[in-house]
Amino acid sequence: MGISVSAIRVSNLDIMTPRFTEILVAVAYLKAGQKVCTTDDSGNIGSGNKGKTNFGTKNLGKEQQR
Numbered sequence: 001m002g003i004s005v006s007a008i009r010v011s012n013l014d015i016m017t018p019r020f021t022e023i024l025v026a027v028a029y030l031k032a033g034q035k036v037c038t039t040d041d042s043g044n045i046g047s048g049n050k051g052k053t054n055f056g057t058k059n060l061g062k063e064q065q066r
Contacts, residue, residue, distance in 0.1 A: 042061070
């Protein structure tokens with residue numbers, strides 16, 4: 001998509017090197033009263049994931065793709 005963003009280091013409010021920061025945004029649409037999904041011990045949200053920090057179903061985390 002190519003949006004230009006900068007990140008701010010919270011500890012001292014310094015702007016980190018512009019345009020060298022990657023971000024991932026996920027949006028979950030929930031019905032009124034529905035509880036948000038939580039991550040498992042590997043940081044996965046979803047089911048059937050292998051590895052760590054996956055979002056969705058049956059994905060492979062970075063250490064699983066080697």
